[in-house]
Amino acid sequence: MAPETPMAPETPMTSPRPATSPSPFEYAPAPESRGVVDLAPSYGLFIDGEFTESSDATRGGGTGGGLRKTVNPATEEVLAEYTQAGDEDVDRAVRAARKAFSTWSALPGAERAKYLFRIARIIQERSRELAVLETLDNGKPIRETRDTDLPLVAAHFFYYAGWADKLAHAGHGPDPRPLGVAGQVIPWNFPLLMLAWKIAPALATGNTVVLKPAETTPLSALFFADICRQAGLPRGVVNIVTGDGATGAALVAHPGVDKVAFTGSTGVGKAIARQVAGTDKKVTLELGGKGANIVFDDAPVDQAVEGIVNGIFFNQGQVCCAGSRLLVQESVHDEVLDALKRRLATLRVGDPLDKNTDLGAINSAEQLARITALAETGEAEGAERWSPDCVLPSAGYWFAPTLFTNVTQAHTVARDEIFGPVLSVLTFRTPDEAVAKANNTPYGLSAGIWTEKGSRILAVASKLRAGVVWANTFNKFDPTSPFGGYKESGYGREGGRHGLEAYLDV
Template sequence: MADHAVPPTPLDYAPAPESRAIVDLQPSYGLFIDGAFTEGADGRTFKTVNPATEEVLAEVTEATDADVDAAVAAARRAFRGWSRMPGRERAKYLYRIARILAERSRELAVLESLDNGKPIKESRDVDLPLVSQWFFYYAGWADKLSYAGLGADPRPLGVAAQVIPWNFPLLMLSWKIAPALAAGNTVVLKPAETTPLTALLFAEICQQADLPPGVVNIVTGAGATGQALVGHPDVNKVAFTGSTDVGRQIARTVAGTDKRLTLELGGKAANIVFEDAAMDQAVEGIVSGIFFNQGHVCCAGSRLLVQENVYEEVMDRLKRRMTTLRVGDPLDKNTDIGAINSREQLDRITALASTGDDEGAERWSPPCELPTSGFWYAPTVFTGVTQAHRIAREEIFGPVLSVLTFRTPDEAVAKANNTPYGLSAGVWTEKGSRILAIADRLRAGVVWANTFNKFDPASPFGGYKESGYGREGGRQGLASYLTSSVLQEGETA
C-alpha cells in the first residue's frame, strides 16, 4: 500500500507578548548619589527610547562634572565604613541584593528588553539568572579574600569608577559592582546613555536592600560624563567595557596616575568548525554565536571558519536554520532576534555590511519582513570572504556573519589569530585532543569547545591585544579590586 503521508508544515506561532504592566516606568529619573535620587546640578536631561518602536520611555538626568564630584565624594565617605566592615557582613548585603534581583527578575527582564531591544527570552533566561548568580558568587568571596591567592593581606583599593556598555546593561553592571563590593570598595557607575533604566532600577534595589548610603552611586549621561568620572583625581580604580577606541582614550587618561585599570573591549571571534563536528550542534552554536542579542556581543563568533570539505553541508544547514529565526517584537516570547539598540548602531552595521558588497563578498539573508518602525537588521551571512575584507577584520557588532574556509588545523589557527583582537574563539570537533591542541594555540582569552557564548561567574573572562586586559569573573575578577603588601612589592594582580 502506497504511503501518502502529508508532509509536515512549518509551525506558525501566535504572538505571545510579555506584559509591560509589571514595569512601573517613571516619566523622569534623577541621579543616584549617597543613597538617594537627586536632580542634576543644572537640570539637563536626555531621552531614552524603545529601539523597537522609537517610543520615548523616560527622561534621564545628564550628570555634570559637579554631579560626578558629588558622587565620588559620597563614595569616598562611604569607603571608610564599608571597607572596615567584616567580610561576612558585606556578604549579607550582597546576598540580599542577589535575592531581590531574583525575586524581581521578571520586572527587570521586561525593562531590559524595552530599553535595550533584546528578545525577552534572552533577558529572562540568560541575563537575569546570570545577574543574580554573579552577586551570589561574589557574596561567597567577601569573607574569604585572604584565601583567594591574591596576597597575604588583601585590601580594597578605594573608589571604583565603572563605565558599562549598552549591549548587556544589567549583566555588565553585575560583573563590575559585585566583585568591587565583595572586596570592600565603593562604586560610582555610569551606564550607557541609551540603556540607563535597569541601572536606575538597580539603585532602587540597593535602597530596598538597605545598602549603606554612598556604597553604590549611579550617574547617567553620555561620553562627557564618563570622561569626567574616569579622569576624576579621587578615583582609585577604573573598569570599562566598550569599544576599543574609547578604551584607548581611557588608557591615555589614566596613564601617569596610580589608578588601576581593566579594559574589556572589542572582538572579532573565530568560530572554527572541523569536518568531524556534530553538525546540528555546530549550526546551533554558529547561530547562537552571532545572532544572540542581535550580534551585540563583544565575544560574538562573527567569523565562521569551516573546513573546506564540509563547507557546503554547513552552509546548507545554516541557511535552513536561519529561515526559522523570528525577527520582531522583543517582548514576544517567540522572538529570536530583536531590535538594533540605536539608530547610530544600525547605521554603523549598514555601512560596514555594505563594504562586504563593495568588496565582492556574496550576501544572503532569509526572507524576513522587518517592522516598519524602530531599528532593525535582518540576519545576514557573507560568503566568498577573504581575510582582506573589512567585514572579516572590523567589529560590526550586529547580526552579520563572515564565512571563510580552511583545509588544515594549522591554517585554521593562522586565520583565527589573524586579527588585532583576542577576546574569544570556538572550536567544534569530536576529538578532545584536537580541542586542547587548537585551544592552546589560539590567542584568545576565552575558548569555547563545542558550545559558544556560555558564561559562569566562577570563570574569568577577558582578552588579549586590542580586546583589552584584566579579567572579570572568578577569583581573578577580585584581583583588580584588591591590593596587598605582597602586590605592592611589584607583583601584578
C-alpha cells in the same frame, strides 16, 4: 453471518499532494506584559543613597542638568527621561563614595556578604520586572533577558557574596586590601549583566562604586539603585550617574577615583588608557572582539550549527565576544553552509517582548547605521551576501540575520567588528591554517572550536590568542569563570576569583 457490504471503489493509499506547499508552522503570539514595569516620566541621579537633581540644574548653569530621552529600539517610543550628569555631579558622587568607603571597607567580610546576598535575592524576586525593563530599553528578546541575563546577574552577586569573607584565601596575598573608589563605565549590550560583573566584586572586596551606564540604556541601572535601597545598602556605597560620553570621561578623569573599569569600544578604551597613563589608578578594559568559530571536518554538524547561531545571532550579534568569523574546513563547507541556511530560515525576527522571538531590535539608530554601512562595504568588496526571507517591522531599528560567503581575510567584514547579526564565512584546510587565520586580527577576546577529538581541542586552543576559548559550545558564561582578552580586546579579567584582583591592592 454478516451480510456482504459492497466494496468501496479503490482509492490511493495516500492523499494527493496539494497544489501549493503548506505554510511553515506558525507560533501564536506570546507577548510578555509591559504592565510589570512601572516607569517614571523622569529620573534623577542616585548619589549618597538618594535620587537627586543635577547640581547644575539647581544652579541653572554648568555642563549637566539637562534631560536626555531613552527610547524603545523596537518601536522608537520614548520610555523616560533621565538626567545628564555634569562635572560637579560626578564630583558629588565620588565624594559620597569616598565618605562611605571608610565604613564599608571596615566591615567584616561576612557583613558585606549579607548585603550582596540581599541584593541577589531581590534581583531574583524582581527578575520578571527587570527582564521586561531590559528588553524595553535594549531591544533584545525577552527570552534572552529572562533566561540568560537575569539568572546570571543574580548568580554573580551570590558568587561574590561567597568570596567576601574569604579574600585571604583567593590567592592574592594573605591580607588583600580594597583600592578605594571604583569608577565604572558599562555598555548598552548587557546593561544589567555588565553592572553585576563590575559592582559585585567591587563591593565584595570592600570598595565603593560610582557607575555610569550607557546613554541608550540607563534604566536598569536606575532600577538597581532602588534595589540597593531596598537591600538597606549603606548610603554612598553605590552611586549611579547617568549621561553621555562626557559624563564617563569626567568620572575616569576624577582624581578621587582609585580604580577604573570600562567595557565598551576599543577606541574609547584606548582613550581611557591614555587618560590614566601616569596616574596611580588601576585599570581594567574589556573591549571589542572579532571572534573566530572554527568548525573541523569531524564536528557534529547540527550541534555546530546551533553553536554558530548562538555565537553570532544571540543579542542580535551585539556581543563583544560574538563568533563573527566562521572558519569551516573545506571538506565540510557546503554541508555546514546548507545546514546553517536552513536553520537561519527558521529564526523569528520581531517584537522583542514576544516569547517566541529569536532576534530583536538593534539598540539604536546609530548602531543600525554602522551595521548597514559595513554590510554594504562587504558587498562592494565582492563578498556574497545572503539573508533568509523575513519581514522586518516598519518602526524601530531592525537588521535581518546576514551571511557573507566568498570572504577573504582582506575583506572589511572579516577584519572590523560589526557588532550586529552579520557572519563572515571563511575556509581552511589544516589546523595550522585555521589557527593562523583565527589569530590574524588585532583583537583577542574569544574563539570557538568544534571537533570530536579532545586532543585537537587542546592543541588548537593552546595556540589561539584569545582570552576565552569555547569547545563544542559558544557564548557560555558562569560567574566562577574569568573573562577577558588580549591585544586590542583589553586587559584584566572579570569573573571568578581572578575578577577579585582588579579591586584589591595586592
